[in-house]
Amino acid sequence: MIDNQKIKDNLAKSLTAQTEELNMFLPYLLQDIWELGSPCADIAQLLKDRLPGEAKILDLACGKGAAAVKIAKELGLNVKGIDIMPQFIDYAKKKAVENNVGDLCAFEVNDINTSVNTHKGYNCVILDWAGGVLGNPVQSVPKLKQTIVTGGLIIIGDAYLNPSSDLNDIKFKNDYISLSSWKTLFTLEGLKPVETKTDIKFADNFALIKTRAAEILVKHPQKKELLDSYIQNIQNKQADLEQNITGVLFLLQKT
Template sequence: MTVEEKLAKSLTAESVELIPYLPYLLQDLWELGASPKDIVEMITRHIPVSKETKVLDLACGKGAVSVNLAKELGCLVKGIDLIPEFIDFAVQKAQEFGVGELCDFAVGDITELVKTEKDYDIVILGAAGDVLGNSEETIKLLKKTVKNGGYIIIDDAYGNDESNPQYPTKEQWLEIFDKTGIKLIEDKVIDDDEIARLNDEQQKWIIKRANELKEKFPEKVCLFDSYIQTQQDECNELENEISGVTMLLKVM
């Protein structure tokens, strides 16, 4: 699978043909995955942070997590994403929040850069799916980016049962952590009502922008309709088949 195909999959797009339209479709949304509030609170509860603390935010999207971390905790954050328009937006937001000097945003392929980025105190992978491989492969790659005793934050999901290998159950995640030398410090499962509210709000904006694109590009109506449907399918999955979760892990 190419990096573009992985990117499309992580953003619930069935085809790489949709990638050029994603900035338009998602223009009304700043938070594209993990909750900045939840991550700030988790770090505050468990990790001593100073102005020397270095955070790596992989697949940072439009920088919502990175900018909020820099603003609330005063730490240094490097955010990487493959979509240039997202990075441009993140840079703009960092300036707007007065943390431009604390944030370093770059366009890049995290599947390659995860192999070379090193010595961070915290690494974050927010709602990027299996872009780095399966759960165990992902943990092993993330582990290499942080110092001994460093922390990993993943926004993913617990499978409600063992029927879907893409989403390990909590017990299976714990087995992976044990196998890879990781300790689960805290996990926050997203409330069903909150998931439903977020899904409804995001779908409203995506449908609005998709309809605008359908008027502009009538020959691509099926492409945009397909995106709306895959987004809805993901919402249904999150509300019924899996439990969205943010996990704070420590490298032992």
């Protein structure tokens, strides 16, 4: 049980829920989905041939471990995944064993705000679609940097505002910065851009989530408004991604 209000609010927000009242339903709503952020194949592809066999990777807010398991399986590297949702971590452990990479993957339930202070010396850290959990980009990037060695890699999966979009049309406008702001931040933090990937194809999970929401409603009819607004939030996020923001994976090197 999480008893810190800010952590609960951030957890909800990280999964596109408008209120922490939804947190108890999120594992059920998202049960059919393994990848909760960027496609894990894209993340593994970014790291291919960039790290030595003994490299250690830290995946912060790893969700159900899709990226961690993919990296272990395809690249044979060690990955530690941390997420605050116990149900997600249980699933990640199960998937690692199922994919015969239980020995390469370690998963832990924790608040990554704590983990960034206790985990050091990694060769690569990943923060994929969990921006707000460590604060805004200016606050998050230094926290990521402190977990890796000099020369180590950072992968950030997030989005930037499209230059042509009208701010009034953007549903989640406060959550995103421009591409030039990201680039300025990386320069200020001494991070060398290695690769930037924008041709990302996010899976359309809307129908799966909607079906699960309908099942919850049968048992909890009084939650209709709450679940309807969650479904609306998911649609708004999709609309932003189609029109106003661009999903991006940044691969950076700490100099």
